[in-house]
Amino acid sequence: MKGLRYLLLLPVLLLLASITAGISSYQDTKEEMRRDLTRALRQFVMDQPQQQLLLDTLSSLQSARVLTLRDVEERFRNQLTILPLRDTSHVALCLMQEDGKDLFSESAQVCSDTLLWASPAEHDKAVIALKAFANPSVCSIITHSDQRLSLTGFLLCLLMLWGMARKARMMNRAMETAVILPSPQTSKEIHLTPMQQQLMDLFANAPGHVLSKEAICAVLWPKKDRPENTLYTFISRLKTTLKDQTDLDIINRRGKEYQLVDQSEASENQHIQ
Numbered sequence: 001m002k003g004l005r006y007l008l009l010l011p012v013l014l015l016l017a018s019i020t021a022g023i024s025s026y027q028d029t030k031e032e033m034r035r036d037l038t039r040a041l042r043q044f045v046m047d048q049p050q051q052q053l054l055l056d057t058l059s060s061l062q063s064a065r066v067l068t069l070r071d072v073e074e075r076f077r078n079q080l081t082i083l084p085l086r087d088t089s090h091v092a093l094c095l096m097q098e099d100g101k102d103l104f105s106e107s108a109q110v111c112s113d114t115l116l117w118a119s120p121a122e123h124d125k126a127v128i129a130l131k132a133f134a135n136p137s138v139c140s141i142i143t144h145s146d147q148r149l150s151l152t153g154f155l156l157c158l159l160m161l162w163g164m165a166r167k168a169r170m171m172n173r174a175m176e177t178a179v180i181l182p183s184p185q186t187s188k189e190i191h192l193t194p195m196q197q198q199l200m201d202l203f204a205n206a207p208g209h210v211l212s213k214e215a216i217c218a219v220l221w222p223k224k225d226r227p228e229n230t231l232y233t234f235i236s237r238l239k240t241t242l243k244d245q246t247d248l249d250i251i252n253r254r255g256k257e258y259q260l261v262d263q264s265e266a267s268e269n270q271h272i273q
Contacts, residue, residue: 014153018152050075061126090133116130213257
């Protein structure tokens with residue numbers, strides 16, 4: 001059983017590695033989405049009709065610090081190659097401040113880089129900052145990311161845990177099964193607790209299958225003071241188990257020893273405790 005506890009570290013480490021791989025793939029996908037937003041925004045700004053639109057918004061930018069270009073969303077979204085971004089993206093713009101800072105404060109799942117566009121010389125000199133925002137769901141980001149490695153590791157972890165649980169059940173069953181040999185001609189298979197099995201092994205190896213109380217207590221309860229009461233209760237329960245499952249019995253000999261016998265022999269020789 002100790003070996004299984006040490007082996008439990010393997011699926012735990014595998015699970016941690018799978019989670020790490022999944023998070024890394026998730027972050028890589030968000031970075032890919034950021035690059036796609038930036039690329040689409042750059043193409044949007046380089047388009048001549050869109051540049052005229054930017055010139056038309058200069059007057060509005062004097063009164064509104066940040067504008068959202070709702071009327072051009074479809075043209076911008078058509079530039080995107082990642083489908084989860086198309087339904088949740090938009091473009092915002094503002095005038096660049098004298099200190100070189102933009103005014104964007106919106107939070108979103110994915111944001112593009114901030115692009116700067118300077119108006120032509122014949123117009124009022126102004127620098128417009130543009131930024132794209134998108135809010136795909138966590139589920140859509142995970143679906144778009146490559147989670148094969150993470151999923152494989154997770155399935156292997158479950159398989160290892162299932163195999164270890166099955167092995168532990170088999171070992172427990174093996175511990176509860178003892179082959180008792182009260183005589184060279186008799187073989188009995190019964191289900192016992194580990195401590196009961198330990199006592200039955202002592203009986204099987206003892207001459208005549210006889211054990212003194214002191215010998216039993218020394219093996220089963222070596223550090224316990226006055227274990228006699230515990231021994232009486234333990235023997236009583238074991239006698240019940242033997243009678244229910246086998247034709248074996250444990251008899252008390254002269255108040256000092258116990259002997260493992262057949263029930264037919266016990267009916268003739270058993271002494272009252």
